[in-house]
Amino acid sequence: MTAQSAPRLSVVVVLTALLGLALVALSEEQSKEKWTAPATEAHKKNPVEATESSLAAGQKTYLKRCAGCHGKTGNGDGPDAADLGIHPAKLSDPTIRAETDGELFWKITVGKKPMPNYATRLSPTDRWNVVNYLRTLGRR
Ligand code: HEC
Structure with a gap:
């Protein structure tokens, strides 16, 4: 059982980390965004x-x-x-x-x-x- 769940757990960890990175990148992108008029x-x-x-x-x-x-x-x-x-x-x-x-x-x-x-x-x-x-x- 442990042999099966370990890889699954690491997939979850990696996905969570990627999501976190994406969110950080997104918020940095927004704060750098120029204020432009329509x-x-x-x-x-x-x-x-x-x-x-x-x-x-x-x-x-x-x-x-x-x-x-x-x-x-x-x-x-x-x-x-x-x-x-x-x-x-x-x-x-x-x-x-x-x-x-x-x-x-x-x-x-x-x-x-x-x-x-x-x-x-x-x-x-x-x-x-x-x-x-x-x-x-x-x-x-
Ligand atoms: C309470 C402080 C404050 C007052 C009062 C204020 N401003 Fe600003 N103004 C700011 C800040 C802070 C920004 C930057 C906003 C941003 O880009 O996040 C800004 C941005 C601007 C910009 C945009 C500049 C650009 O990047 O294109 C213009 C134009 C401007 N102000 C004109 C004025 C004029 C004209 C007045 C008076 C009628 C005024 N502001 C009053 C704080 C103020």
Whole structure:
């Protein structure tokens, strides 16, 4: 009897180990996954032109609502970031500017824990103004 059950047991052990490895790989894959907007959202056109007044309004909103985490210059070093123990995105990074207006707008709209969503906290125009302003970060 033992001669028969031993190989069966080792099969179970091996299968369990493989399952465990697969789960670890899967969760690592998920944490590495980039935050991307759905294509339809990414292609949305920005209806607000990046005029002086749009940028000024965007800057005002940014400093009031976003700089606490993302930092005044978008370096991800705001005072709240340290308190929360999080690493907010570095918005001054060129990879952010490479994203479409629609993509940034969508991310600001839906948020992602611990970042709040701004769907009701900011009007669409205010969100587009902030998108316009984000484009100037890291340029100066
Ligand atoms: C409570 C802190 C916090 C506040 C406030 C906050 N954010 Fe964030 N934000 C984050 C964190 C953390 C991430 C990274 C989320 C992730 O990728 O897991 C992030 C990500 C982003 C991204 C996505 C960057 C990328 O990878 O494409 C954008 C854009 C952004 N924030 C803009 C804003 C704007 C604009 C505001 C203000 C209206 C704001 N955030 C307010 C914490 C914050």
